[in-house]
Amino acid sequence: MPPFDVPEGDPFGPHNLPYGVFSLAAGGERTVGVRLGDHVLDAGAAARALGSPYAPLLAQPTLNTLLSAGRTTWSDVRRALTAWVTVHRETIAEHFHPLSSVTLHLPFEVADYVDFYSSEHHARNVGRIFRPDAADSLTPNWKHLPIGYHGRSGTVVVSGTDVVRPSGQRKAPGDAEPVFGPSIRLDIEAEVGFVVGVPSAMGTSVGIAEFPEHVFGLCLLNDWSARDIQAWEYVPLGPFLGKSFATSVSAWITPLDALDHARVAPPQRTHALLPYLDDTGSSATAVEPGGYDLRISVAVNGHVVSEPPFSTMYWTAAQQLAQMTVNGASLRTGDLYGSGTVSGPEPGQRGSLLELTWNGRDPLELPEGKRTFLEDGDVVTLSAWAPGPGGVRVGLGEVSGRIVAG
Helix, strand or coil: CCCCCCCCCCCCCCCCCCEEEEEEECCCEEEEEECCCCEEEEEHHHHCCCCCCHHHHHCCCCHHHCCCHHHHHHHHHHHHHHHHHHHCHHHHHHHEHHHCCEEEEECCCCCCEEEEEECHHHHHHHHHHHHHHHHHHCCCCCCCCCEEEEEEEHHECCCCCECCCCCCECCCCCCCCEEEEECCEEEEEEEEEEEEECCCCCCCCCCHHHHHHEEECCCCEECCEEEEHHHHHCCCCCCCCCCCEEECCCCEEEEEEEEEEHHHHHCCCCCCCCCCHHHCCCCCCCCCCCCCEEEEEEEEEEEECCCEEEEHHHHHHHHHHHHHHCCCCCCCCEEEECCCCCHHHHHHHCCCHHCCCCCCCCEEEECCECCCCCCCCCCCEECCCCCCCCCCEEEEEEEEEECCCC
């Protein structure tokens, strides 16, 4: 099928146009690509063919140059790309390649990585599992600020990369001493990642209204978690080796401009927010609705086990960005921050095996057998879509990873 003959309603039609980085061979030269249906456009080559001033931004081995260009340029480039694939077809036709013929790479150079804990349903489930006798399943600070931790940017990998089962210390409640070995409680965390483009100066903060000036787009993210290693190491400082071994992201970054029709209000706030986080309309910092209606599916070995709704996330990406910088910490081009596990109110909407199996008590029934946590050879795939213009769907690039023995 010619690259322009995208079926009506295709979630990767001209209304979407996510960005990635590809090469024509595994060791070939990398360059920025834009997805249209089941093809990828060599954006730099197309820009040169049309004499576009955006060629220097797009003929790059990563998205970082484009990311740093800022909101006005992002919107201008997107408008140009839309015109190229709808009006200037003959000129750029030779610069399309079937997706099946290219190798996709990590689309940007990751600067810093932060992961949040912003789903109330997830946080309450975890609280009920580990603190069943607590008067409140949430920690006292949870409704007052987005909780997060700093991860390891060097282990962020692109979809399709195998995940090696991590080893570390673990200690079961009945064990007298810790032991060392491969994790036996390897889990997933279905998340959405946000990619920062425009940096900020150290000693300044970024308000929630400034979110679209700094964040370029989003992608699906799986923050793999070794629950047994994490449980032994995380008191009192928090996640470390149980999280830092691998974080998988999609090969495609969906620009925020493609998601205008997916904007929704977040859940009603139950506690008064301090001014720098207040998005309720009661302060001067109030902005347009900060939530996104993203419909996520989680599949293990091709079998859908959960469908978490991102619209239920209590803390928004704008609030997370404000929290990251309120102490004066700077942003860098290529910063990545994860939403935290996305879980909804229903059992079939939980974004981790920890919740889906209630810490191993209720195994999942899969065609190949029962699962409490991941086994070697298991493949986990996250996919998602969002409402788009005229009722069409906006597809998010999937993120997939296979567990291999360490």
